[in-house]
Amino acid sequence: MPLWSYVPKQLSRRSLGWERRSATSIVSSRPQSTTFHYVDRSKLRRSTMIRPKMIVVNDPYQIYYFDAVRGPSSSTINSSATLQIRRLFSSTHDDDDDNDAPVTQSSQQAVAPLSSRTQPIRIFYASQGGKAKLFAQELQQTLQDELHTVTTVTCQSCNDAQLQPGSALHLFLTSTTGVGQPPDNAKEFYERIMAMIDSSSASASSSRPLSKLEYAVFGLGNSEAHPQHFNAMAKSLDARLSELGASRVMELRLGDDGRTNDVTDDFEQYMEDLLDLLRQDHSPAEAELSTADVQIAKSISTKTSENRVEDDKSTASILKFSKTLLQTFLPTPMPLPSNNLVFTSTNTFSIQQHPYATQQRFLTTSLRRRRAKYEKFNEAQLQSQTAPSSAIDVPFEYSGESLEEYRNKANLSPWTPVPDSVARKIFDSATPGPEDIHVELGSGDGRVNFHAMDYGVKQSIGIDVDPDIVAKANDRLQRIHPQPNMQFIVENLMDPKSLAWSQHVPNATILTMYFAKDGLEKIRPMLEQALRGKSCKIYTCGYAMPGWESQIVETVLDMPIYFYDWGSADVHLVRPDSFIDALPPGMSPPSNRDQYMHKNKHSTYQPDPLPGFHPDDLKDYAWDDFDSPSDENRSNDNGK
Ligand SMILES: Cc1cc2nc3c(=O)[nH]c(=O)nc-3n(C[C@H](O)[C@H](O)[C@H](O)COP(=O)(O)O)c2cc1C
Structure with a gap:
């Protein structure tokens, strides 16, 4: 069963990379490195035994940060192990660490600053046995996950036009074969590069043929088997490109396949460093903390409770990092509130309230406000038929139709996305089993249905009146998460003869919906009938x-979720006396009301405590479902 989630690509790739290896192997394979890992909560539950350094409780993402993996050896790891965190938000390499063995060798050649971090990237690979090709594919995916535009070709098919300067960052991955020779699929390329008119004698470097071309080379070789010719091709390519005037933006990296080395580790390190380079603008580790940052941090930490973070600098780092998050993930730049931070401390510390969470809460609230506003649209507004000005002002992306048309179509209420954590909370509560049939009324883009599948229902059906958005949900279903037991259909819930009422709702064992009050009011009679x-x-x-009393009310990020247990064997819908007469035949009056009332009432959602690590959790997990090549839209999807 595919696990579906709205984890942005930037996050998912890294977290999956981490999870695939499992916690133990991270610790054992890379004990010296310092990394961040971002893990969506639903996946974290399945795999981690490591306590996160920081939890960003936000919506729609739960992001866990693990930093400074410098823990005990794998043999001492157990389910309660907490990794020792060495330094908050440190960079990938700890300069003060004597034990950090260099994982790659680097040349002493000059490295030029990267001109633009957003330019397209071209990966050229030269591979005899296929490893460099695999690496190239991995690199492409990783970079795409970070929203770079990337193309990958063999060195062989690299033509002169592609070497034109200024158009892209060129990343070369090349192995060496034979006795210090290029792989077959790069021979011609090497000859061409070597034969390029050597203008190294040109007085100005700008007059050289590859001036302004920016590049980095990663080599694959074997220092033990071929000490004399170790990475000969990477070395000569790197030197030659430089000779031809190109700018090296990262030092030559020489991956070593020798017995005591693993070229894969070298490559991963290279990728991390490359990502750091490309992200530099956003890196809180590298950004200097301004006095203002520290000032803000001070004011926050004095406002906050018992367990404040020890030092203001760390607080400032977090703040800065949160700003980065905001910039990266929020659709619209927003002011950063600095007054709602609470730092709490457990074994490690975590941030329960985070500016980003606050932002998201603000967003959620604003969605609700927007919905309320929308509901009150007056005639004058409708007549003007002007499309709303910005995405933040509209409840749904209009596809060309007028507001009035849409409003008529969305006769119950306009579609507004349910935050993912709300959806997850619903299914956490419903604890679906393989026999459950889920139906979402007003399913919009289908996000709740995908969550339902993730939680293991037998079938999930989304019903919406708007064909455009149903088409969108179906498109996602077909292209990204194809599976037979999901369905999105167009039905008008205001029509008592709709198949929704005669077929789908009666079969449902879990029914979810997000309608405004009058929408609920309108469908209630048909719902009760069905x-x-x-x-x-x-x-x-x-x-x-309206008219029902819920057994449980949970509030997740300011959104209440009402639970009604309709007609289960021992619990009946709790309704006021006035409604008891209207109970459907066969249903007895409410009996277990007390059992449910006030249970979790208005509880505020907190992330689950992290469970222990159970290797069994990973067994049936279909990781590859995440790697669907047609996943390209997921990061931009954001529910629209
Ligand atoms: C026949 C053969 C010859 C090789 N010659 C060299 C060499 O001269 N220098 C070197 O550093 N590595 C050499 N290697 C090691 C490879 O470059 C290394 O294993 C690399 O990871 C292979 O990458 P590829 O599968 O993309 O070709 C050789 C490997 C083979 C199988």
Whole structure:
């Protein structure tokens, strides 16, 4: 079963890379490195035994940060192990660490600053046995996950036009074969490069043929088997490109396949360093903390409670990092509130309230406000038919139609996305089993349905009145997460004869919806009719079903979730006396009301405590489902 999530690509790739290896292997394979790992909560639950350094409780993402993996050896790791965190937000290489063995060799050649971090990237590989090719593919994926535009070709097919300067960052991955020779698929390329008119004698470097071309070379070789010709091709390519006037933006990296080395480790280190280089603008580790940052941090930490972070500099780092998060992930730049931070400390410390979470809460609230505003659209607004000015002002992306048309179509309420953590909370509560059939009324882009599948329901059906958004959900279903037991259909819930009421709702065992109050009011009679004599767990988001009393109310990021346990064997829908007469035949009056009332009532959602590590959790996990090549839209999807 594919696990679906809205983890942005920037996050998912890294977290998966980490999770695939499992916690133990991270510690044992890279004990000296300092890394961040970002893990979506739903996946974290399955795999981690490591306590995160920092939890950003936000929405739609739960991001866990692990930093400074410098823990005990793998043999001493157990489920309660907490990695020792060495330094918060340190860079990948700890300069003060004597034990950090260099994983790659570097040449002493000059390295020029990268001109632009957003230019397209071209990867050229030269591979005899296929390893460099694999690395090139991995690198492409990783860079694409970071939203770079990347193309990968063999060195052979690299033509002169592609070597034109200024157009792209050129990354070369080349192995050496034979006795210090180029792989077959790069012979011609090497000859061409070597034969290029050597203008190294030109007085101005700018007049050389490859001036302004920016490049970095990673070599694959074997120092033990071929000490004399170790990485000969990478070395000569790197030197030659420089001779031809190109700018080396990263020192030559020589991966070593020798017995005591693993070229894969070298390559991963190279990728991390390359990513650091490309992210430099956003790196809190590298950015200097300004006095203002520290000032803000001071004011925050004095405002906050018992367990404040020890020093203001760390606080400032976090703040800065959170700003980076905001810049990176929020669709619209927003002011950063600095007054809602609470630092708490457990074994490690975590941030329960984070500016980003606050932002998201603000967003969620603003969505609700927006919805309320939308509901009150008056005639004058409709008549003007002007499209809303910015994405933040609209509840849904209009696809050309007028607001009025959409409003008529979305006759219950306009679609507004349910935050992912709300959806997850619903299914955490519903604890679906393989027999459950989930139906989402007003399914929009289908996000809740995908979550339902993730939680293991037998079938999930999304029903929405708007064909455009249903098409969108179906498109995602077909292209990104194809599976037979999901369906998105167009039905008008205002039509009592709709298949929704005669077929789908009666079969549902879990029913979810996010309608405004009057929308709920409108569908309630049909819902009650359709569910006569059935058992179903019903969840409404944002608004309570008028006339019903929920057994549980949970609030996740300011959004209440109401749970109604309709007609289960021993629990019946709790409704005021006035409604008891209207109970469908076969249903007895409410009995276990007390059992449910006030349970979790208005509890505020906290992340689950991290569970222990159970290798079994990983067994059936279909990681590859994440790597669908057609995944390209996921990061931009954001529910739209
Ligand atoms: C037949 C053969 C010859 C090789 N010659 C060299 C060499 O001269 N220098 C070197 O550093 N590595 C040499 N290697 C090691 C490879 O470069 C190294 O294993 C590399 O990871 C292979 O990458 P590829 O699969 O992309 O070709 C040789 C490997 C083979 C199988």
